[in-house]
Amino acid sequence: MPRNESASTVITAYADVPQPVRGQVRDLRIRWALEEIGRDYRIDLLDVFSPRPDSYREWQPFGQVPAFDDGEQRLFESGAILLYLGEQDERLLPADxxxxxxxxxxxxxxxxxxxxxxxxxxxxxxxxxxxxxxxxxxxxxxxxxxxxxxxxxxxxxxxxxxxxxxxxxxxxxxxxxxxxxxxxxxxxxxxxxxxxxxxxxxPAFRRALSEQLESYASPATSGE
CATH class of the missing domain: 1.20.1050.10 (Glutathione S-transferase Yfyf (Class Pi); Chain A, domain 2)
Structure with a gap:
């Protein structure tokens, strides 16, 4: 499950996906990065089969996951989110x-x-x-x-x-x-x-993977 339900950093993820791709959805990348730097986060679960409202597409134009919001930036695309987090912590992106x-x-x-x-x-x-x-x-x-x-x-x-x-x-x-x-x-x-x-x-990967897999047993929490 998400590390901290009151955390200000939010990642969107799917409440469930087909069995063959469990553990491969791209929100895992962001979970892993946050676990590596010890930053609390929470997950906003979406129903993979439900249409995304306009409010979500304003955040993530393609209706996919992950989308990311830390109160400072609202981002989409896993590579961009990783780069944003790396800019904040040398454990993800070297200073040299x-x-x-x-x-x-x-x-x-x-x-x-x-x-x-x-x-x-x-x-x-x-x-x-x-x-x-x-x-x-x-x-x-x-x-x-x-x-x-x-x-x-x-x-x-x-x-x-x-x-x-x-x-x-x-x-x-x-x-x-x-x-x-x-x-x-x-x-x-x-x-x-x-x-x-x-x-x-x-260890950070194992925690992130475990939390992602556990979330597939949870109901969707939001469509936003």
Whole structure:
């Protein structure tokens, strides 16, 4: 459950999602970041199947989650929220300019150069499963995702994290790699598999994941 129901920082999340994607919805990224820096937050749960009112779309134009409000900024898009939080705490974004910009570059790489290819596998396997066109499309999608993972693994090399110490870039990439949990694709990329496991072993991640999964047993709290 949310850490503090009276907290001023609010994240929106879904009250329930299909079983195959539990633990993968993007509000997990923001929960994890807040857990890493020990900031209290509360969750505003939405019904995934209910239309969003205009008031919510003024906050999150696409009606998705997460949206974020800390009383100072009302934001949408997980990458932007992570960057906003990183600007406030060096545990998420290094102060050293060179390392800082490497972390930011990897944040954008995770969102733009890796996640779309990984998400395509999830879409074909989970949401389009059984359709002939999806089966035909998967080999080319698999080839593309393996190419991106190969480049990522080579860039990571022997480093523990993407940009010096653990950062928001690692939160992003580890959660992206989790989209492949229903497959054996990462078995071909042992460096990335070990990297993902390091991220998932962090206490802050375990708390965030547990709270997200627990929220799926809760009713929606708001449509706003």
């Amino acid at each position: 300019p060179a390392t800082r910009w490497q972390a930011i570059a990897w944040l954008f790489a995770g969102l733009n150069s890796i996640e779309p290819f990984v998400a395509q596998i999830g879409m074909l396997d989970i949401f389009q499963s059984g359709k002939a066109w999806a089966a035909e499309a998967r080999p080319s999608a698999l080839k593309l995702v393996k190419s991106r993972l190969s480049s990522t693994e080579k860039a990571l090399g022997e480093r523990e994290w993407l940009a010096g110490a653990f950062s928001l870039a690692d939160i992003l990439l580890v959660t992206v790699l989790r989209i492949l949990d229903h497959t054996d694709i990462l078995e071909s990329f042992p460096v990335l598999a070990a990297y993902k496991a390091r991220g998932e072993s962090r």
